[in-house]
Amino acid sequence: MTSSPRVYSRIVGTGxxxxxRLVDNATLAAELGARGVETSDDWIVARTGIRQxxxxxxxxxxxxxxxxxxxxxxxxxxxxxxxxxxxxxxxSTPDFVFPSTACLVQRALGIVGGAAFDVQAVxxxxxxxxxxxxxxxxxxxxxxxxxxxxxxxxxxxxWNDRGTxxxxxxxxxxxxxxxxxxxGILAAKxxxxxxxxxxxxxxxxxxxxxITGHPFLTMDGQAVFKLAVGVLDEVARETVAAAxxxxxxIxxxxxxxxxxxxxxxxxxxxxxxxxKVIVTVDRHANTSAASVPLALDVxxxxxxxxxxxxxxxxxVGGGFTWxxxxxxx
Ligand code: UT7
Numbered sequence: 001m002t003s004s005p006r007v008y009s010r011i012v013g014t015g016x017x018x019x020x021r022l023v024d025n026a027t028l029a030a031e032l033g034a035r036g037v038e039t040s041d042d043w044i045v046a047r048t049g050i051r052q053x054x055x056x057x058x059x060x061x062x063x064x065x066x067x068x069x070x071x072x073x074x075x076x077x078x079x080x081x082x083x084x085x086x087x088x089x090x091x092s093t094p095d096f097v098f099p100s101t102a103c104l105v106q107r108a109l110g111i112v113g114g115a116a117f118d119v120q121a122v123x124x125x126x127x128x129x130x131x132x133x134x135x136x137x138x139x140x141x142x143x144x145x146x147x148x149x150x151x152x153x154x155x156x157x158x159w160n161d162r163g164t165x166x167x168x169x170x171x172x173x174x175x176x177x178x179x180x181x182x183x184g185i186l187a188a189k190x191x192x193x194x195x196x197x198x199x200x201x202x203x204x205x206x207x208x209x210x211i212t213g214h215p216f217l218t219m220d221g222q223a224v225f226k227l228a229v230g231v232l233d234e235v236a237r238e239t240v241a242a243a244x245x246x247x248x249x250i251x252x253x254x255x256x257x258x259x260x261x262x263x264x265x266x267x268x269x270x271x272x273x274x275x276k277v278i279v280t281v282d283r284h285a286n287t288s289a290a291s292v293p294l295a296l297d298v299x300x301x302x303x304x305x306x307x308x309x310x311x312x313x314x315x316v317g318g319g320f321t322w323x324x325x326x327x328x329x
Pocket of ligand 1: 038039040043044047048123162163164166200220221222224225228258259262286288316317318
């Protein structure tokens with residue numbers, strides 16, 4: 001009796017998209033100052049490492065940015081849109097309550113059939129989506145999956161709250177994950193702890209034709225900071241162990257890009273040199289679910305991450321959610 005060959009999933013293409021409008025810290029500080037909100041380039045750089053962010057126009061919705069990133073990922077993979085049989089969009093800023101952003105991307109790409117749905121795990125959304133796609137490929141439910149992180153957080157920011165509005169930006173990143181006989185995703189671990197739901201939330205809703213609650217992002221920054229540093233270290237170790245490897249086997253760390261101090265602390269706790277940590281928060285700010293695929297695309301295109309490298313992707317954010325995926329490129 002012959003056993004059927006084992007199926008793995010591999011990342012075969014990446015892509016990204018940023019809005020046209022770039023806003024550096026000095027410009028943002030001047031705009032906020034004009035409305036009585038005091039901040040400065042110095043404060044933002046010292047506390048977060050952020051130097052600039054991209055802000056979407058009304059036309060640049062999450063589905064529009066996600067579609068652009070997806071096209072690039074499909075092209076890089078050498079595939080055609082018609083090859084895609086699964087679309088997962090990780091977003092907390094969907095175009096609509098429904099239909100899902102994934103269905104809007106599917107239509108824009110001219111794809112019919114196959115599954116398409118959104119995943120809502122805030123800044124951990126991309127690693128959640130990648131984990132689901134990996135499972136669906138390994139069980140034979142899909143062969144070529146698009147996993148997209150697409151966000152327009154500028155639309156849910158309270159521009160009078162200097163504690164949050166300077167931190168976020170808009171953008172999208174995408175990967176194509178395909179079935180393969182060679183391992184790509186080596187291990188994935190996801191977690192959540194809803195007891196901390198109040199420290200990072202947008203507690204608004206649409207009800208009876210009106211907006212109810214508080215439709216702006218609120219955050220207890222220090223509480224999020226402390227939790228993030230602890231769980232990112234833990235989940236990285238848990239994920240390499242699940243793959244039968246050690247931290248020394250990681251070539252690159254691509255953590256959620258929220259604050260350069262969190263990225264540096266995670267690298268230090270894991271004993272990884274700073275050069276192995278991919279940092280894009282300086283140029284993109286925090287793009288929530290888009291941050292990990294955006295950073296991955298940057299480092300693949302500039303040649304740092306190459307075939308054969310082992311890359312630890314990590315998400316952490318509202319929910320409270322966190323997770324990691326160890327992938328061999
Ligand atoms: O994507 C989800 C994950 N999110 C995160 O990981 C965010 C995690 N948290 C953080 O990155 C940091 O906590 C922040 C960057 C949000 C804040 O940094 P912090 O060092 O914790 O500052 P803080 O909140 O303790 O504020 C320090 C001071 C305060 O003034 P006083 O009370 O000391 O006089 C704030 O009012 O800085 C003030 N401040 C600002 N000043 C200038 C807060 N925001 C600003 C600002 N510009 N934009």
